[in-house]
Amino acid sequence: MQVLLSEELHRVKECPGDGCGWLFFDRSRNQSRRWCNGQDCGNRVRVRQHYQRHRISKKGEDNA
Numbered sequence: 001m002q003v004l005l006s007e008e009l010h011r012v013k014e015c016p017g018d019g020c021g022w023l024f025f026d027r028s029r030n031q032s033r034r035w036c037n038g039q040d041c042g043n044r045v046r047v048r049q050h051y052q053r054h055r056i057s058k059k060g061e062d063n064a
């Protein structure tokens with residue numbers, strides 16, 4: 001029972017989405033799930049990371 005409980009808790013994750021913080025239960029076998037619903041939050045952050053990477057590389061070009 002105790003082992004089962006800790007195993008279950010280990011699968012509870014907090015969505016890293018911007019301003020989301022949702023807790024969800026990762027039922028995937030390898031616990032690869034990251035987002036609360038895998039659609040809205042994942043996409044939004046992916047777009048923003050892409051944008052930031054673009055800006056950083058542009059800045060680097062300017063310095064060089």
Ligand SMILES: [Zn+2]
Pocket residue numbers: 015016017020021022035036037041
């Ligand atoms: Zn989320």
